[in-house]
Amino acid sequence: MIITLAQAAFQQPAMQTPDTVRSMVAGYMAIGIVLVGYVLYLWTRYRKLK
Amino acid sequence: MILALRRLLVILWTLAAVMNGVTLWMVFSYAPVEVTMGAVQKIFYYHVPSAITCNVLLFLACLFSGLYLWKDDPLYDTLAFAMAEVGWVFITLVMVTGPIWGHSAWGKWWVWEPRLTSFLVLWLMYSAYFLLRLFSRTDARTARIAAVVAIIAFFDLPIIYKAIDWWGSIVHPKKVVLEASMKHTFLMALASVLMLAAAMALTRVNVGLAERRQQEEEANQ
Numbered sequence: 059m060i061i062t063l064a065q066a067a068f069q070q071p072a073m074q075t076p077d078t079v080r081s082m083v084a085g086y087m088a089i090g091i092v093l094v095g096y097v098l099y100l101w102t103r104y105r106k107l108k
Numbered sequence: 109m110i111l112a113l114r115r116l117l118v119i120l121w122t123l124a125a126v127m128n129g130v131t132l133w134m135v136f137s138y139a140p141v142e143v144t145m146g147a148v149q150k151i152f153y154y155h156v157p158s159a160i161t162c163n164v165l166l167f168l169a170c171l172f173s174g175l176y177l178w179k180d181d182p183l184y185d186t187l188a189f190a191m192a193e194v195g196w197v198f199i200t201l202v203m204v205t206g207p208i209w210g211h212s213a214w215g216k217w218w219v220w221e222p223r224l225t226s227f228l229v230l231w232l233m234y235s236a237y238f239l240l241r242l243f244s245r246t247d248a249r250t251a252r253i254a255a256v257v258a259i260i261a262f263f264d265l266p267i268i269y270k271a272i273d274w275w276g277s278i279v280h281p282k283k284v285v286l287e288a289s290m291k292h293t294f295l296m297a298l299a300s301v302l303m304l305a306a307a308m309a310l311t312r313v314n315v316g317l318a319e320r321r322q323q324e325e326e327a328n329q
Contacts, residue, residue, distance in 0.1 A: 078146030081212035085151040088204045093304070096197045100311050107318045 113314060120307035127300035131293070139293040148212040151205050153293055157301035158201040163265055165195030165305060166234075170262035173255035185251040186320055189241065190312040192258055194305060196234045203231050214279055222271035223280050226264060233261035246323065 135153045142149035172188035175181070206224070207217040218224065237257045244250040272280055286294060 078148040078212050081148040081208055082150050085148070085205050085208040086154075088208060089154050089201060092197065092201050092204060097308065100308065100315060103315050104311065104318075107315065107322060 113310075117307065117310055117314065120303065120310060124300065124304040124307045127296070127303050131297045131300040134293040134296055139290050140287070142290075145213045148209055151209040153297040154301065155202060155205045155209060156294070157298040158198045158205070160298060161301050161305045162195045162198035162202065164302070165191045165198060165309065166230075166258075166262055166265060168309075169195055169258050173258040176255050177252065177259075180248075182248075182251070182320065183317075185255065186316040187313060188255060188258060190309055190316050192234060192237055194309045194312055196231075196238065197308070198301075198305065199227075199231045199234060202227065210279065219279055221277050221279055222275040223268060223277055226268045226271050230261065230264045230268060233257070233264060237261065 131153070135150050139150070139153070141147055169188050169191035172184045172191060176184035176188055206227075210219070211217045237254055240254055240257060241250065244253075271277070272282055
């Protein structure tokens with residue numbers, strides 16, 4: 059996933075101006091942080107109960 | 109029962125991981141770059157499915173809250189709390205990705221238009237639900253008040269859905285037309301986000317049930 063995002067960030071044909079690519083990478087990083095963060099939080103709660 | 113639940117969790121998490129991997133490949137390699145917005149439009153493939161997923165989870169939270177008020181069974185409260193918590197994660201996802209997309213596409217982080225404002229109200233109402241649950245005692249009275257809050261908050265969803273028809277919008281289109289490869293990617297993204305939500309919700313239910321068991325054991329000692 060990181061490699062794909064990095065590839066997308068460095069490919070800049072016609073409509074992929076640096077700003078839109080940066081925003082896309084920022085968006086997917088935000089999605090990753092929210093989802094992975096919550097899954098880790100759930101996992102921690104689950105482990106505490108065992 | 110517990111073993112079957114664990115096996116189901118493993119299956120759901122594996123499916124969610126594989127499906128999201130395929131979705132990411134489709135988003136970055138299969139779906140074309142949109143002509144007017146450029147690469148940032150690819151946020152759409154997680155932004156819209158997250159919004160649809162939070163609708164499903166909040167409907168379930170409302171349903172279980174209603175059942176809890178009716179039957180007074182703590183199991184329904186645990187289910188409602190789990191659905192509301194995972195639903196809140198997806199509302200947050202929409203709230204975070206929206207402004208990033210909006211800043212690139214419209215030149216503004218936030219616009220006070222009906223759909224965005226009513227969605228912010230939804231996020232605030234479910235945040236209030238968590239503050240209520242976090243800072244109150246874990247008793248039946250708190251659970252009943254939380255159930256009422258969850259039911260009231262749910263009625264914001266039809267307002268969000270109809271906001272564009274009722275008040276119009278300068279940024280959200282009434283209808284989105286997608287070309288074939290974009291439509292395939294969107295449907296795959298929707299299925300994988302729903303699968304991820306199912307895995308998260310069932311894990312959260314499992315945690316909620318274990319916590320309740322632990323509280324009951326402590327109370328009996």
